[in-house]
Each structure stands twice: as structure tokens, then as C-alpha cells.
Amino acid sequence: MKNRVVEPAQYDAILLASFGGPEGQEDVIPFLRNVTRGRGIPDERLEEVSHHYRANGGISPINSQNRALKAALEAELAARGIDLPVLWGNRNWDPYIPAVLQEAYDAGHRRLLMLTTSVYSSYSSCRQYREDIGIALTETGLDGKLAVDKVRQYFDHPGFVEPFIEGTAASLVRVRAELAAAGKAGAPVHVMFATHSIPTRDAQAAGRSELQPLVFEQDSAYVAQHLANAEAIMARVDPDQEWSLVYQSRSGAPHVPWLEPDINDALAERAAAGVAGVVVVPLGFISDHMEVLWDLDTEAKESCAELGLVFDRAPTPSTHQKFVAGLVDLICERTIENHIEERAAMTALGPWFDVCNPGCCANFRGEKPAISEVGSTVGLVAPGAAAAGGL
Numbered sequence: 001m002k003n004r005v006v007e008p009a010q011y012d013a014i015l016l017a018s019f020g021g022p023e024g025q026e027d028v029i030p031f032l033r034n035v036t037r038g039r040g041i042p043d044e045r046l047e048e049v050s051h052h053y054r055a056n057g058g059i060s061p062i063n064s065q066n067r068a069l070k071a072a073l074e075a076e077l078a079a080r081g082i083d084l085p086v087l088w089g090n091r092n093w094d095p096y097i098p099a100v101l102q103e104a105y106d107a108g109h110r111r112l113l114m115l116t117t118s119v120y121s122s123y124s125s126c127r128q129y130r131e132d133i134g135i136a137l138t139e140t141g142l143d144g145k146l147a148v149d150k151v152r153q154y155f156d157h158p159g160f161v162e163p164f165i166e167g168t169a170a171s172l173v174r175v176r177a178e179l180a181a182a183g184k185a186g187a188p189v190h191v192m193f194a195t196h197s198i199p200t201r202d203a204q205a206a207g208r209s210e211l212q213p214l215v216f217e218q219d220s221a222y223v224a225q226h227l228a229n230a231e232a233i234m235a236r237v238d239p240d241q242e243w244s245l246v247y248q249s250r251s252g253a254p255h256v257p258w259l260e261p262d263i264n265d266a267l268a269e270r271a272a273a274g275v276a277g278v279v280v281v282p283l284g285f286i287s288d289h290m291e292v293l294w295d296l297d298t299e300a301k302e303s304c305a306e307l308g309l310v311f312d313r314a315p316t317p318s319t320h321q322k323f324v325a326g327l328v329d330l331i332c333e334r335t336i337e338n339h340i341e342e343r344a345a346m347t348a349l350g351p352w353f354d355v356c357n358p359g360c361c362a363n364f365r366g367e368k369p370a371i372s373e374v375g376s377t378v379g380l381v382a383p384g385a386a387a388a389g390g391l
């Protein structure tokens with residue numbers, strides 16, 4: 001391993017790992033219990049944060065979006081002649097990661113490559129997935145028998161960024177046209193890149209470790225990665241266009257600081273400063289799941305209506321051909337067959353590492369076994385162990 005770039009290997013399957021979401025009203029509270037596991041939050045409190053799921057029939061769109069992504073990945077792999085099945089497992093809902101690992105093992109797989117649906121560095125978006133696998137391997141007794149590696153965080157891979165460049169440009173055209181049609185041609189427009197807020201403490205721990213106390217100008221790899229991405233996008237869309245990074249979907253206790261400004265506050269501020277229209281770019285997400293449909297397409301859109309701002313939301317990468325092809329390129333960075341040597345990255349921060357340093361993105365809730373970390377042995381299989389423990 002050089003510069004935390006892992007040698008290409010032979011894998012038996014891809015594990016598409018995601019958040020999961022409820023698929024009916026009866027799933028909502030059990031799902032929220034899973035999300036907040038170990039924090040003793042009473043069901044009455046969970047009911048309060050369930051309104052967006054309740055309003056949508058108790059259904060999150062995230063699972064069907066992941067099924068579509070899985071199918072698109074399978075098609076792209078097949079088109080390139082790559083013989084790797086795609087398994088799908090979630091952190092918070094069925095199909096659960098531990099069960100999927102067990103099924104993979106029972107089906108004869110011995111080495112998996114995990115690809116997550118979250119792209120930046122932070123506890124929730126990177127380390128927690130590494131822990132999910134570490135815990136699942138330990139609890140199922142599969143550790144040492146089933147190897148699991150992880151694809152690098154891919155926030156600045158062209159497959160993720162290019163659909164946003166197209167989408168932001170098209171959205172800007174629509175907002176400018178709508179303003180012109182309303183007799184406000186040339187009125188000021190603002191591009192807002194929106195991502196999930198996280199506790200400030202998590203933001204400061206993102207991408208940082210004892211071995212590499214990376215210090216970013218923004219004091220956070222999470223923030224720095226979003227800013228670098230937004231800059232790369234706007235340099236190509238319109239270098240003169242004003243933009244900013246804003247946050248959404250804050251939860252947790254009010255006295256705990258999270259990243260700000262909240263998108264709705266930012267909209268009010270821009271409106272007061274004379275902005276007439278906004279393009280909202282969901283830069284933190286790969287698909288139009290509940291955080292996008294509710295917090296942006298419902299709440300932020302409503303804020304815009306109240307403030308008299310023209311609103312347009314750029315699409316997420318979803319199953320855009322460039323995104324799907326980019327994910328397969330990221331897989332090929334790690335495979336011997338169809339190997340891709342050169343690592344694509346559109347910002348100066350990337351390409352990000354295959355393995356994290358010890359303590360990277362730690363969230364202060366105690367040590368847990370985590371895969372894909374320098375010095376960690378969970379998820380690794382000693383040479384020969386796979387054959388010895390065979391079918």
C-alpha cells in the first residue's frame with residue numbers, strides 16, 4: 001500500500017451500501033429507532049421527526065432509487081464485460097448489511113468491494129459505513145472469513161461532478177428565463193449548493209486523525225470538499241455567477257452547534273439583499289430521497305414562494321449515464337481485470353484515499369471495529385484463509 005492506495009485485487013461481488021428508508025407507515029418508527037439506535041430517544045420524539053415520511057405514505061423514495069441504481073450498475077458492468085454481481089445492503093432498513101454479508105458468504109463470496117451512496121468525508125457519510133461493516137463482520141462471526149474493502153470517497157470524481165455541471169447550467173437557464181418572462185430580465189440570481197448539516201464537532205473531525213492532522217482552511221474536510229466541488233462546478237458553468245454553500249436537514253438538540261447557515265435563513269438573507277431567483281443544487285446527495293424532496297422541494301421551495309424568489313432545483317446524479325459509468329470506473333480502480341490506473345479527480349483535494357487513518361472522522365461515541373483503516377485487521381482475510389475455510 002502506497003499513499004493509502006490499495007493494490008488492485010480480485011473481488012467476488014460489489015456491495016452497494018446505503019442508508020435505507022421506510023416502505024410503509026408501519027415501518028416509520030422502527031426505521032427511526034434504527035437511525036437513532038443507542039441514543040435512547042423516546043418514540044414520541046421520533047414521531048415528531050417522522051412528518052415528512054408520514055406525509056409521503058410512510059414511504060421513503062430512497063430504496064426504489066437504490067434498486068434503480070443497482071440495476072444501472074449491473075447493466076454498465078455487463079456492457080463492459082465485467083463479471084461482478086451487485087449486492088445491496090442498508091444501515092437502517094431491510095436488506096440489512098449483516099444479513100447481506102451472511103448471504104454473500106453462504107453464496108460462496110469471499111471478497112467484497114463496498115461502494116457507498118454517500119460521497120464526502122464525515123462520520124455519517126464515511127466512517128459509520130466502515131464501522132457498519134466492522135460490527136457486522138464481528139457479530140456474524142464472519143470476520144477473518146469474508147474480506148470487505150471500500151471504494152474511496154468520490155465527491156470530486158467526474159462521474160459525480162459532471163451531472164451537477166450539466167444540471168446547474170440548465171437550472172440557471174430556466175431561472176433566468178422565468179425572470180425574463182416576469183419582466184425581470186437580468187435580475188440577480190444566486191446559486192445555492194445545499195448539503196446535509198452535521199454537528200460542528202463531526203465537521204472538525206472529518207478527514208482528520210492522529211496520523212494526519214489535516215488542517216483545512218475551513219477546519220473541516222467535509223466543508224472543504226463541498227466548497228472545492230462547488231468551485232469546480234461554477235468555474236465551468238459560469239465563473240461570474242454568485243454562489244454559496246448552505247446546509248439543510250439539521251436535527252438533534254438545539255444547544256448542539258451544527259454547520260450553518262440553514263438554507264431557509266440563507267434564502268431570506270439573499271432575498272433581503274435583492275436576489276430575485278435561486279438555483280438550488282443538492283450537492284450533498286446522489287439521489288432525490290426524502291432529504292431532497294422534503295427539505296428542498298417542499299420547505300426551501302415554500303420559503304422561496306413566501307420571499308417572492310424564483311426557485312429551481314438542479315437534479316441529483318441519480319442514474320445519469322456519466323454517474324453510473326463513473327461508479328464503475330471507481331470499481332475498476334480496485335480490480336485487477338479492467339484495472340484503471342489513473343485516478344480521476346476534479347478538485348485539488350482529491351483523489352481521496354482508499355483507506356483512512358486511525359481515528360479518521362471519529363465521532364466520540366466510542367471505539368468500534370472499522371474496515372478500510374490503516375492498522376485495522378477487521379475485514380481483512382489472511383492469504384490462504386479463504387481457500388482453507390472454503391465451501
Ligand SMILES: CC1=C(CCC(=O)O)c2cc3nc(cc4[nH]c(cc5[nH]c(cc1n2)c(C)c5CCC(=O)O)c(CCC(=O)O)c4C)C(CCC(=O)O)=C3C
Nearest residue numbers: 019021035049060061062118124125196198251289290291
Ligand atoms: C451527512 C449526512 C448525510 C449525507 C450522506 C448520506 O447520504 O449518507 C445523510 C443522509 C441521509 N439522512 C437520512 C435520514 C435521516 N438522517 C437523520 C439524522 C442525521 N443525519 C446526519 C447526517 C447525514 N445524513 C446526522 C449527523 C444525523 C443526526 C445523527 C444521527 O441520527 O445519526 C435522521 C434521524 C431523524 C432526524 O433527526 O431527523 C434521519 C431519518 C437519509 C434517508 C432519506 C430518505 O429516507 O429518503 C439520508 C440519505
Ligand SMILES: [Fe+2]
Nearest residue numbers: 124196249291
Ligand atoms: Fe441524515
